[in-house]
Amino acid sequence: MEIGIVIFxxxxxxxxxxxxxxxxxQSQVIAVVDPSPKQLQAIQERLQLDRDIMLIESWKEALELPGITAVAIATPASTHYEIISAALKKGYHVFSEKPLTLEHSESVALCKLAEQQQRQLFVDHTYLFNPVVQTGKTIVTEGRLGELRYGYATRTHIEPVRPDVDALWDLAIHDICILNAWLQETPVEVQANGIVWLPQQPPQSDLVMAKLTYPSGFQAFLHLCWLNPDKQRRLGVVGNQGTLIFDEMSAEQPLVIQHGHLEYLGDRWKAVDVSREVLTVEKAEPLAQVCNEFLNCIHQNTTSQISSGWVGAKLVGILCALNDSLQQGGKTIKCDQS
Structure with a gap:
């Protein structure tokens, strides 16, 4: 049975x-919704949409269309709570772009509303469906890196610069999502410092340096910037037997283990057993896997074990703690564990 869906x-x-x-x-696109007529015309021309697919400027009007089973939200994060809440109350399943909301309390409220309505609330954390990330999780959980020591991630580019959120909210969620999945735990406290260069109102941090501390004592350090021509998408987890590296900019070798450890030989520490292992990863479009998971959750009326609303709410809670630290000059902030 096809699922009628409207994309916002x-x-x-x-x-x-x-x-x-x-x-x-398994899906039938009923309508595409956007307040910009130009955007609607552009998507119609680019995808050669069938004339039966409606193009609508008002999201409230779109929620009244017949035949809807689910909605997909790809609007600015500041609009998510109102639209998702309205959709759930209408009895629709909801697919939301990340972050779920900009307030942890609102994310939790949406998760509870979805449960009350017995509807699926699913968040598009695309990296969790990336075969590279899934393979990396297996490597870490199998203990192939030895005793874990620390992690790091760099996510930089020269644009786009978003007017609705800063570099923290725009970029950090991706690497936190991957680290949480690989470590199978979530941070208990965080720190963040930022620098503002662009004259935006309100001021937005263009560079953010952040630290995450996990229950195990593992710490991860994030470098986030949208004013750096050196585009990087690189994440590493370091153990005492090697480092697992996910380099998204390396199309041919995105996932490698840099093996090696130190031994005290003679009168000094020396690196031994140093080698580079390129890991084989299957090819698949992560977003296609995301959409398939959402539709399967609707058919089975079961909560996603990978990227449910609650997973999204947890990540929003971490971002809110980082934002609090950013606003307080790098003060250590405890993460809400609810």
Whole structure:
């Protein structure tokens, strides 16, 4: 049975959602919604949308269309709570872009509302469906790195610069999501410092340096910037037997283990057993896997074990703690564990 779905947002990511739901045999795209007529025209022309697919500027009007089973939200994060809440109250399953909301309390409220309505609330944390990330999780959980020591991630580019959120909210969620999945735990406290260069109102941090501390004592350090021409998407987890590296900019070798450890030989420490292992990873479009998971959750009416609303709410809680630290000059902030 096909699931009638309406996609809210015809921007950069909304286009990809429309394409994937159009191509999935279990879904039927009923409408695309965006307040910009230009965006709607552009997506219609780019994807050659069938004339039966409605193009609507008002999200409230779209929620009244017949035949809807689910909605997909790819609008600015500041609009998520109102739209998702309204959709759940109408009895629709909801697919939301990340972050789920900009307030932890609102994310928790949406999760509880979804449970009350017996509807699925699913968050598009695409990296969790990336075969590279899934393979990396297996490497870490199998103990192939030895005793874990620390982690690091760099996520930089020269644009886009978002007007609705700063570099922290725009970029950090990706690496935190991956680290949480690999470590199978979530931070208990965080720190963040930022620098503002662009004259935006309100001021937004263009560079953020953050630290996450996990229950095990593992610490991860994040470098986030959207004003750096040196585009990087690189994350590492270091153990006493080697380092697992996910380099998204390396198309041919995105996941490697840099083996090696130190031994005290003679009168000094020396690196031994140093080698580079390129890991084989299957090819698949992560977003296609995301959409498939959402539709399967609807068919089975079961909560996703990978990227449920509660997973999204936990990540929002971590971001809120980081934001509090940022606003307080780098003060250590405890993460809400609810």
């Amino acid at each position: 947002g015809a921007g950069r990511w909304g286009v990809h959602l429309v394409r994937n739901f159009l191509n999935h045999p």
